[in-house]
Amino acid sequence: MSIHNSSSSLNAGGKTDSNPAKNNIATESTTILMTGSTGFIGKEAVKQLGHSEVQLLLLVRSESKARMVLNAYGVTDFSRITCIQGDLSAPGLGLTKADRERALQANVIIHAGGTMDVTLQPKVAEQIFMNGARGMAELAEEIQRKQGLRHFIHVVGFMSPYGRKDSPPISSTNEDVGDKSSGQKSLISKAFHSESAYEHMKFEADRYIRQHAEQHSYVLSVVNPSTIVGPYPTGATEQTGGIGMMIQAMRRRRMPVIPGGRQHWLPLVSNDVVARTLVFLTQDSNPSGGTYPLLSRKADGPDMKELIRLLAAELDVSAPRWSVPLPMIHAAMKAGGTKISGIPPESIAFITKQEFEVQQTERLFRRMGLNLPEVSELLPYVTADLDYRFSYPAQEDLPQSWTRARKGSLAVLLHEGQGEPWVIVHGLMSSADDMIPLGDALWSMTGNPVWLVDLAGFGRSPVHRNKIIGAAFKGQVEAMRSVLDEIQGPVKLLGHSVGAAIAAAVMQESGRENIQLALLQPVWGASKDGMQRLISRLPRRMLQGLLSRMTPQQVAGQLKRADVSEINPTLLKGYARRVSSGLKSPRIAGANADLLHWIQSHSNDKVSQTSADAQRTLMVWGTNDKGYARPENIHSSVQHVELPYGHQFPLFHAEETASLLVEWQMKRGYAKK
Structure with a gap:
């Protein structure tokens, strides 16, 4: 059951009283x-x-x-x-x-x-x-x-x-x-x-x-x-106490038991x-x-066992199997367990048997x-939001004019504007927040609305619902389609890295003729880096754990090996620090691991586009990318542009990228006339 119906963001419940009594509205000034x-x-x-x-x-x-x-x-x-x-x-x-x-x-x-x-x-x-x-x-x-x-x-x-x-x-x-x-x-x-x-x-x-x-x-x-x-x-929960303490312990894998069990619940x-x-x-x-x-x-909400199972699924960790009475947990915490779990003993006072x-x-x-x-329908978004806050404790407030929203099943950063929106899909080791400089540049040059999307399991978006093994890419495409379903008119869809492959699949599956697509350093096949190919073959949990232990120095070193162009040291250091912090989240590390598996198993020569779609597509390729090869067999009608940069050019060269995209749009406008 949802706490809201579709008619208003403030209406609660799947159904409302068909004839609710009116409030005795005060006529005197209040x-x-x-x-x-x-x-x-x-x-x-x-x-x-x-x-x-x-x-x-x-x-x-x-x-x-x-x-x-x-x-x-x-x-x-x-x-x-x-x-x-x-x-x-x-x-x-x-x-x-x-x-x-x-x-x-x-x-x-x-x-x-x-x-x-x-x-x-x-x-x-x-x-x-x-x-x-x-x-x-x-x-x-x-x-x-x-x-x-x-x-x-x-x-x-x-x-x-x-x-x-x-x-x-x-x-x-x-x-x-x-x-x-x-x-x-x-x-x-x-x-x-x-x-x-x-x-x-x-x-x-x-x-x-x-x-x-x-x-x-x-x-x-x-x-x-x-x-x-x-x-x-959005479920944006800035108050990180309460359920946040439980989420923090679970994401750090420090909750080995279920507090209380089936008779208990957390309202x-x-x-x-x-x-x-x-x-x-x-x-x-x-x-x-x-x-x-x-x-x-009490009967309408999840009991503690079910709540822990739901949170574990959203956080991409294994759920504990055994229940322990609250007094025993409280005693263990008082005896030093708080140092291990990070949860103060007072926090379990909100877990209760009471009706x-x-x-x-x-x-x-x-x-x-x-x-x-x-709040069952809202819980995945609450969990992802709190997990994000714990992953990036030093995260600054959003720049003015950007707001957090939810479109379809995904979290989105919005910049209001006029005209056709730019919808930007990030790549591996990134999130919507990393695309803010590109979004700012596009808005300042065009005044169009900008939507920066967090892929499922990245940033503040919940994990996707397609749980079939090996279906990560399909799940991401389904989630992205739910975002575009909220835009009825024309849209300019941009995808970076594996986000470009997802965007291209969305364009193809939607069948819409009002989507213009820009592929920024698209990834369709395995990395040229032997070490990355090797680790991408590891079992999922092993790869997830390996990613979670990456330090900022290791992230920066990998970027330097794959990019022979000069990268601004301040930008590189900040980005590497954010990537390493994000990967401490099992949810984010797992989402990256799933897409790395898809890249490794996907054939580089299968880029499928219709002629009509290709005519509305731009591909921008950074020639200094030593990590991935340019996709083969791209349709001849796709417009190609090269830049003397590496794989992450949309992040490190946002102004130049935006200028190129605006020029592409202007040329398309002239061509239509």
């Missing part, structure tokens, strides 16, 4: 005081709230940093956003008198602030969560007294014991609201034992705000997100669904309050026109 606006949930909520007429008061530690973070996330209109400088851990939230007066103008509060770090020390966690809860509750009390607080919305982790039928009481006759005594052990400490001070203090804050709302008679809704992953459709929800829930609650003119766990029913009461959430989601969130 001013929202919000904490956590630069967090993983908060940014998405601010972005969605930007489509409404609400006024936003954002409590932030630094206005300049907040604006930069929000702008990078796609928030561009700040006309209805006011930043108020403060700090959840500071006395009085660190507000000046003037800023406190501004905060008191709100009639809705979203409290979603707090550092996401399961390893927080108890004192730090208490400062952030309990001090923040007291400060926000004091503001709520004053707003309620002066003009009325329409709604307080608190975001708390899904493992909080409060708001359930069997919840511990939120107060007792011997405990006052706001009691700061460290000597008195709270009820939550007795009801819920957790090694994580992060979780413990979040739940204390939940208890405190529930009690405060009850005493001061304002409406409280508590939203309990499960483990957060990135939004539909997941995407941050756009959480944000949409918050937005919907802010719009209610007459809220009733409630507790809303954001997760699927959660979702009736209130279901009623709310019916009003929203959604089904309960279920």
